[in-house]
Amino acid sequence: MMLRTPTRIEPDSHHRGSLLVTWNTGGTFSVPYFELRFECPCAVCVDEKTGKRILKREDISADVRPMGVNSIGRYAIQIRWSDDHSTGMYHFDRLFEICESAGKKLTD
Ligand SMILES: [Zn+2]
Numbered sequence: 397m398m399l400r401t402p403t404r405i406e407p408d409s410h411h412r413g414s415l416l417v418t419w420n421t422g423g424t425f426s427v428p429y430f431e432l433r434f435e436c437p438c439a440v441c442v443d444e445k446t447g448k449r450i451l452k453r454e455d456i457s458a459d460v461r462p463m464g465v466n467s468i469g470r471y472a473i474q475i476r477w478s479d480d481h482s483t484g485m486y487h488f489d490r491l492f493e494i495c496e497s498a499g500k501k502l503t504d
Pocket of ligand 1: 436437438439440441442481483484
């Protein structure tokens with residue numbers, strides 16, 4: 397089975413404030429920065445024991461944006477956010493779920 401991996405991650409030039417994510421398995425999604433920031437999976441944002449989200453929407457700046465994206469091995473990306481938060485590792489499986497739930501699918 398082919399591992400699902402993003403082949404392209406870049407700002408969506410047609411939709412300000414969103415990230416364009418293209419997958420090797422097909423599909424390009426436009427995901428709002430705000431939603432991606434809200435879905436941060438780190439221990440500061442999500443209670444490790446209960447899995448409940450600690451981070452609230454009202455805690456996030458409406459104009460939050462990524463300052464940088466790093467690859468973590470072949471399985472995740474780490475996003476450095478404009479609010480100085482960078483502890484979240486977005487595993488590709490989770491990133492794809494966020495694309496499907498919070499993003500807009502542009503192409504198959
Ligand atoms: Zn976090």
